[in-house]
Amino acid sequence: MHTVVRFNGGAQAAHNVVASDGRHHTFAQFGSGTFVPGVRTHLSRFMMVDPLSLAAEHEHLRALGVRDAFARLTVNWDAPLTTPYHRAANRAREAARGAARHGSCGMGVGETAAFALAHPDLAPRAGDCLAPARLRRRLTAVHDWYRAEFPADPSTRDPRGEAVPSVDDCMTAFLAFAASVRIVDDGYLPRVLRSERVVFEGAQGVLLDEWHGFHPYTTWSTTTFANAETLLAEAGEEGYRLGVLRAYATRHGPGPFVTEDPALTSDLPDPHNGAGPWQGAFRVGHLDAVALDYAVRAAGGVDGLALTHLDVARNRPDLGICRAYALDGETVRRLPSEPGRDRDLDRQAALTDRLLRARPVIEPLGDPVADVENALGAPVVLRSYGPTANDQITSLYGERQIQHSL
Structure with missing residues (x-):
């Protein structure tokens, strides 16, 4: 493998990797292959890049002995930048929802996407870090927008308007980012795709997709294979679509979770996933073939599956x-046949309301591999029985992979 390409989301990703020697890192923006010497990371134009979080992640990797992570990183010039102002706005907006929180990670990804859509000429991008005057204008615009949107109120200790760095301090950090990484144009990735072995690494599951997920408990990002396939098509290439799932179901934060079992949640803690101040609790439930079938169809199908946590x-x-679900006096074995087709969020919200009333029909889990293959109509080509690569059995070699959680 030459390069890991990140093709959606931003610094909110939390991909835990445990090396065979015991080192552990939660990969957020660097590709999850960074422990392997020589493997590069490319942050595509679909990735929302947070330079401050990236610097912190780099320092943790350095402490683990990976001293050249920045030297192996390329960033597309058009990738949107997440600033401290986006992050503060995200947290203020989520806090204002009170008990109706969506379960945001609090990293500013949604605000980055929303600001770029509303103000395309003002949204900072990676290439701006090579043009200091333009970078300052755009950072100032985001700073001023945040202060206007969330004015501080010291008399009431209102949580809005939390302390953020000055534009000068932000400039210093973002210019240091530009000096540490290689910012490239749109021609870079097609050249790599035509000549090297590449893995596309997605972030967040399909059921959180901005259009296909269970609105409003979703992300402002396309979590299907779509972005990766766009990048491949631009290079005249195709990929192998690998869906990733556990042998049981999990969810971080609020939202529909039909098969959730409080007994499992308390009895199956995850050493690398806990409750967070923004995202909320880590929840566990039984394998949900209904939701997984929906995710596979929303993603446009898969070529193979990676099944983890078999141990x-x-x-x-x-x-x-x-x-099957028991819902409104009926037995439901399949969710809507064309999930998210029309980008109709009202329809997705109505589906969410139905799922919140659904109850699972639980059967004993037999052979997880056979059960998953039969339910989803795709082969399990990678089985994982533990946290390291030594715990995995795979029949998949030499493919250009697009990996994504279902």
Whole structure:
């Protein structure tokens, strides 16, 4: 593998990798292959790049002995930049929702996307870090927008208007980012794709997709294969679509979770996923074939599946599988046949309301691999029985992979 390409989301990703020697890192923006010497990361134009979080992640990798992560990083010039002002706006808006929180990660990804859509000529992008005057104008615009949108009120200790760095301080950090990484044009990635082995690494599951997910508990990002396939098509290439799922279901934060089982949540803690101040609780449930079928169709199908946490399933006879929901007096085995087709968020919100009333029909989980293959109509080509590469069994070699959580 030569390069890991990130093609959606931003610094909110949390991809935990445990090396065979015990080192652990939660990859957010660097590709999850960075522990392997020589493997590069490319942040595509679909990635929302947070230079401050990237610097912190780089320092953690340095502490683990990876001293050249920045030297192996390229960033597309058109990638939107997440600033401290976007992050502060994200947290202020989520806090204002009170008990109706959406479960944001609090990293500013949604605000970055929304600002770029509303103000395309003012949104800072990676290439601006090579043009200091333009960068200052755009950082100032975001700073002033944030202050106007969320004015501080010291007399009431209103949580809005939290402290943020000055534009000067932001300039210093963003210019240092530009000096540390290689910012490239649109021609770079097609050249790599035509000549090297590449893995596309997605972020967040398909059920959180901005158009296909269960609105409003979603992300401002396309979490299907679509962005990766656009980048491949521009190079005249195709990829192998690999869907990634656990042998049981999980969700971080609020939103529909039909197969959630409080007993499993308390009894199956994840060492690298806990409750967060913004995202909320880490929740666990039984394998949900109904939701997974919906995710596969929303993503346009998969060529193969990677099934993880099989070591957990092997030791948990109480884990089950749900092949149907009990909903409004009916048995539902399949969710709408064309999920998200019309980008109709009202329809997605109505689906969310239905799912919040659904109850699972749980059956015993037999052979997880066979059950998943039968439910989704695709082969399991990678099985994982533990946290390291040594715990994996795969029949997939030499393919240009697009990996995405379902």
